[in-house]
């Protein structure tokens with residue numbers, strides 16, 4: 001063997017003895033070999049989905065193949081783009097390799113009613129930085145595509161405006177870097193890096209709240225950029241008014257441009273996302289399977305990706321027998337692994353009964369007074385959102401209603417949440433209170 005590439009080829013051919021060709025093609029086509037250190041073999045994979053799958057499922061195969069070749073145990077590391085950039089000594093403030101990867105672009109972002117405003121605003125900012133919406137503040141729960149939009153902006157700006165220096169940072173890393181710069185006496189460099197950005201993208205800005213020195217520094221960074229007409233884009237898991245520990249002067253600046261939220265995708269958008277992700281992975285599953293996942297994994301896109309990942313793992317193990325049972329298992333595994341609290345339907349129903357002062361048998365029954373109908377529809381919606389019950393099973397909780405009635409309720413609640421902010425607040429408050437019961 002002449003080079004580490006030969007070693008890698010040899011590992012792959014050993015893997016072929018245990019894994020199907022499709023499996024190897026699906027998971028390893030974006031892997032390249034970086035180096036071999038004394039006791040470690042170092043690979044790189046841009047696709048985080050594939051990287052984590054390889055780490056959880058195929059690490060033992062790779063290590064065994066290396067042991068077979070070298071007769072000794074080697075560690076195996078898989079670097080993501082940032083780690084590879086660090087390895088090659090590229091400045092980490094430029095998410096260069098992520099920009100070069102086609103995974104997080106506007107083209108791969110599936111647009112639905114819940115994120116179309118955020119998508120349009122992000123596109124507008126990427127096309128014409130600092131012209132219309134400055135700052136752009138994108139907020140929403142975890143796993144709904146905020147980081148994806150930031151990368152997409154960066155990707156687009158990089159293509160169209162080579163002159164603009166893009167600086168991307170996570171809120172907590174901003175704090176860490178600031179502290180390190182103070183310790184090392186390199187505060188001037190730190191300031192220069194952020195205050196001279198052509199466009200500043202800060203992910204998870206909520207982490208600066210409550211940190212006095214970080215807020216002070218960020219305040220000045222913000223002002224410098226804003227006053228010199230440079231674009232700032234911020235993402236957060238909540239709107240500024242809910243960041244109770246955020247200084248007023250920052251709060252007022254964050255809301256001074258455009259604020260847009262991303263909400264969990266509806267059924268059609270989930271379905272489109274699943275199909276897209278599967279296509280990106282080069283797999284095609286029966287339509288019923290896509291539908292089943294879209295129906296059952298409702299909270300966020302990260303969970304959808306995780307479910308697909310699990311399902312492909314089962315498919316590799318079971319051959320082509322992907323049926324509803326294995327999909328059901330993948331969905332359950334995913335929801336359990338995500339460590340999310342899953343309240344029972346009774347917990348949800350009982351809380352809603354208290355909230356709307358409705359007796360439980362009335363809520364579960366047929367009475368059609370306005371208050372009862374409203375409470376019942378919200379209960380169905382939350383059971384769907386917070387548990388992994390199917391539409392049929394939800395119907396059973398409410399006097400054996402059929403799944404189309406349940407679907408109609410979900411639609412109604414989703415629509416009203418979009419058009420009536422006060423109603424959306426009520427649903428959110430109920431969700432938070434049920435979650436607090438864990």
Ligand SMILES: Nc1ncnc2c1ncn2[C@@H]1O[C@H](COP(=O)(O)OP(=O)(O)OP(=O)(O)O)[C@@H](O)[C@H]1O
Nearest residue numbers: 108109110141142143144145146147148273301302
């Ligand atoms: N609308 C979408 N279309 C395609 N992929 C999506 C969409 N929304 C989210 N994703 C994918 O879901 C995964 C999680 O998204 P992302 O990391 O952007 O979430 P986030 O909102 O930034 O979460 P967090 O707040 O936890 O950082 C990513 O792989 C992303 O590509």
